[in-house]
Amino acid sequence: MPKEDMGNYGPKLGVDWTMYTQVIVNLCLLAVHQSLTARHGYAVQPLGLISCQKAAQHITAALRVKCELSKIWSGPQSVTMSPKHVVFKKVSKDKLVAVYMAKRDFVDHCDFVDPVDGVIVIDQGQLKGKKVYVMLSCTFRYGRQDMDVMGVAFRRDLFVVTRQVYPELQDKEKLTHTKVQQKLLHKLGDNAFPFFFEFPDNLPCSIALQPGPSDVGKKCAVEFEVKAFCCENQDEKINKQSSVRLTIRKIQFSPENSKLVPVAETTFEFLMSEKPLHLKLSLPKETFYHGEPIPVTVEITNSSSRNIKDISVSVEQVTNIVLYSNDKYVKSVAKEETSDSVPSGTSLKKDYTLYPLLAHNKDRRGLALDGRLKHEDTNLASSSIVKQEVLKEVQGMLVSYKVIVRMIASGTIGSSEVSLELPFKLMHSNPEPAKEGESDDMVFEEFKRAYLKGVVYGSDDESPTEA
Known part of the structure; x- marks a missing residue:
């Protein structure tokens, strides 16, 4: 649009172009003022700023001008780009x-x-x-x-x-x-x-x-x-x-998430203790998606004579090699260690949140992934689902996940570790x-996938030119 036309167009919209320019300049100065105030922790006196209230009035008019000008410059027809x-x-x-x-x-x-x-x-x-x-x-x-x-x-x-x-x-x-x-x-x-x-x-x-x-x-x-x-x-x-x-x-x-709420509970009895220790572990659902936080509820009723301390909650990945060998890999992929304690005769109910992410476990040997570590789109391996009438040996490897709570029960005649585990599924969400x-x-x-920065390719690894 020619400059002379812009001058004629401005009054029709009720906008003073001189004030519009002043608003833009002063907004830049205002942004610098706010940045300095936040960085140095003390107020910096703004120079030549118009009031924020007045600026706001002209911003509304300026946005209206921008909308109208975009219609004129783009022409009467709007073109919708088709996805490629x-x-x-x-x-x-x-x-x-x-x-x-x-x-x-x-x-x-x-x-x-x-x-x-x-x-x-x-x-x-x-x-x-x-x-x-x-x-x-x-x-x-x-x-x-x-x-x-x-x-x-x-x-x-x-x-x-x-x-x-x-x-x-x-x-x-x-x-x-x-x-x-x-x-x-x-x-x-x-x-x-x-x-x-x-x-x-x-x-x-x-x-x-x-x-x-x-x-x-x-x-x-x-x-x-x-x-x-x-x-x-x-x-x-x-x-x-x-x-x-x-x-x-x-x-x-993931298949459709069942309404089943996973719960595990057990009772421990100790020597020289008349009453037991009761543990309960629960999750809000059975299936979680990659990248999703896992809230774990732990309930401890300590009626025993022992004191409970060093409580930790973790997510473990279990990989079974079912073809050629019976090797088993158990790796912790998320863990929270606490200083919580439950003295004798008391109880505790607390929620813990775990994040089983590959980003936190890239240096762990024996971890099962759904691709290669060097690829950007790789995650922890999903839970294996073995269909009916299918031999497990044909699967090669089976992957499962479980939440485990561990704690130390200390007493006058020694200490012992008690634990409770609860299986769940970790999968991709169904788009x-x-x-x-x-x-x-x-x-x-x-066809080659995007590679992570800083990855060193060994002699046994595929080069970046390979698929």
Whole structure:
């Protein structure tokens, strides 16, 4: 808008442009005045400030001017931007195959699992009569990688399925199951071919056991991978230059939260004490979400002759390796130690709040995660849900959580520790289903996940260029 028009427009709105400019300048001075007052703890005399009441009157008028001017400058029509689809891609080193997928994480909703779908783009000029395959696999890894050379099983494939993508065995329309696939095929052209997989019901979710600093080469994880490759037949050795590996995650989301209120209570009897000690531990609900605080209610009725002290409340993660070994890892992921005491003949009821977060446990060895520690979107592993008629051994690893209250009961003839535990579930919240927009606009991003700053990649770790 020309300056002369602005001068004519101002009076129509009842705004003095000179005063409007003065208001802006004085607001800046007022902000500096308040900052100095807060920083130095004493009042700084403002210079040349108009009264706040007068400024407020003109701020209202100024905002009205801003609103009207935005209408004039933007024109009579308002444009609503359509949301764009984010599509992840990865290309082989020789540019022969490229994989496009709309997801990196696939959700187990308990009654169904999100299918794995995507599109492969092929450079047919380089194929030279070879075929193109795509494979979905679930693998359990346990031990050192050099154990394979020694003849000891380092890995076990829990699930593998391979499909031929090119030459086509079916029409593209029959293999296209989602709108995103349709849009990708339309955008990427005739050299794009769809693929589609469904997870069976008996597969575990992605879990990785965090190794310690000295555990070079060791790995314990349940991993899912999509691999695209080209060769004469699917059984021959795969050329890494002409293949694409994408590590995806299968994540357990929470079923509907039951109305069950978890409660545990017990009674302890001591030598030389006529009456017992009664403990009660309770939670407001059975399932908590990652990042959510966990309120724990502890009730102690001490009718015994002992004195209760050193009360602590903690959340422990229990990981059972059910395939290849019977190893068990128990790690505290949140703990509150108190100076509370309950003398003989008294009682205590108190609420404690715990925060089981990965951010507080990044240096802990043997901690189960739902991904890799170096990735920004990694959390503590969710509680394992074993479906009916599914063998536990097929899960590879089982993760559970419990709240434990511990205390010392001291007496004249010695002291003893008493404790009480209560299991609960820690999971991802179930988001609302995503709505597929009508827009064909897509944003292509590299498949690799964002990495945490300061992470050092060891020789056994994948490099930042890997999926």
